[in-house]
Amino acid sequence: MSLELIQKGVDCCRNNAYEKGIEFFNSALKEYPDHIEALYNRARAYSKVDELEKSLNDFKRLVEIQPLNPSFIGDYAVALHLNNKNDEASIQFEKALQLEPENPYRYSSRAFFKDRIGDHEGALLDYDKAIALDPEDAIAINNRGLVEEKLGYAERAKKSFEKSNDLVGYKPDVEKEIKPEPKIEPPKASATKAEVLKTLLTKDGLKDFGKFTANLFKPKK
Structure with a gap:
């Protein structure tokens, strides 16, 4: 029965009905309070409706x-950050x-976090490590x-942008250099919490900006 309830909750969330999804997850967790998939999906759903403290509790x-x-x-680290518990x-x-x-x-996710809290030198070191491990990211x-x-x-920034453009196949039109080269910018320090969640709260967060797909609703192993 709990698996049916979880699946109904997942289906609701895929249709952006997060509150209804949470109701199904709550019902499943009444039967099995420590059900991994129900807790994980409810944590994600809570984050989508800005119930960040509840999301934090589930990730904890x-x-x-x-x-x-x-x-x-x-994910717990991200939830802590969004609840202003940066230490x-x-x-x-x-x-x-x-x-x-x-x-x-x-390294990339910690770099993003460090950048947001103003530790730019630390962020740079972490990005360097991430890129050393995955030179095509x-x-x-x-x-x-x-x-x-x-x-x-x-x-250095110019070279990084050029390398990034090469990897994604973007080639600026040298004859029409009126517009600046597009950059894939992360949320600024003033970004909404929802924007940060899109970027960090998934395993592929820095590549997939938070779509609720089937894989995202499976607990991470």
């Missing part, structure tokens, strides 16, 4: 159940990275360029 419970799951820890978030980002030291996404390279711009490294 997931980490308590699976304390060595780097995906849950990474705790920093610890959790580090834990996720220690569990997956060869995963470039761990165009968005990480582009985002590194944005940080380089903030630090005043104009030539």
